[in-house]
Amino acid sequence: GAGVSQSPSNKVTEKGKDVELRCDPISGHTALYWYRQRLGQGLEFLIYFQGNSAPDKSGLPSDRFSAERTGESVSTLTIQRTQQEDSAVYLCASSVDRRGGETQYFGPGTRLLVL
Template structure:
């Protein structure tokens, strides 16, 4: 694909349900990032995957949030027992080689609404 893709584009769920958000990075990019953006605000770092290294999970806001990256490509962000404060746009980005300060390319995001 030409860029980072994310699915679904919109997700409406009820409080207490689990949700899975998917990210397909640009082929060949070794680094993958998840960010969260509240309405009209800047982005908040959640988690970072780089190659086969252990992910940097330091931005995850609670243990209800988890993410995995299978085969060094696709990533899934899971939110368990969703709360209304989880409502936000979840953005994924990938970069070729973060050690060279390569550009992070962002997907269009998944807008999550928790009722």
């Protein structure tokens, strides 16, 4: 497939458990973003990877959240000791243009429900 893919599409977990969300960007896209979208709310920036530069982690809400990306490929977002307020749709996007005017291509999201 040519688009951004995310897995799992849905995840139900118990409070206190760790979860790992995966994003496969479009091949050749150097930039990768993670966002969170709570029910009925806007996009909340979490983290941004650009090539081999240090990631911009300024949007991560707590130290329970972390993300990794290997080169310009797959990224994983890990949430440790999940809380009910972590319930949201987690969106991944990738883009190719380094000049700033890039279009982001979004994945379908992972819907996380913490019970």
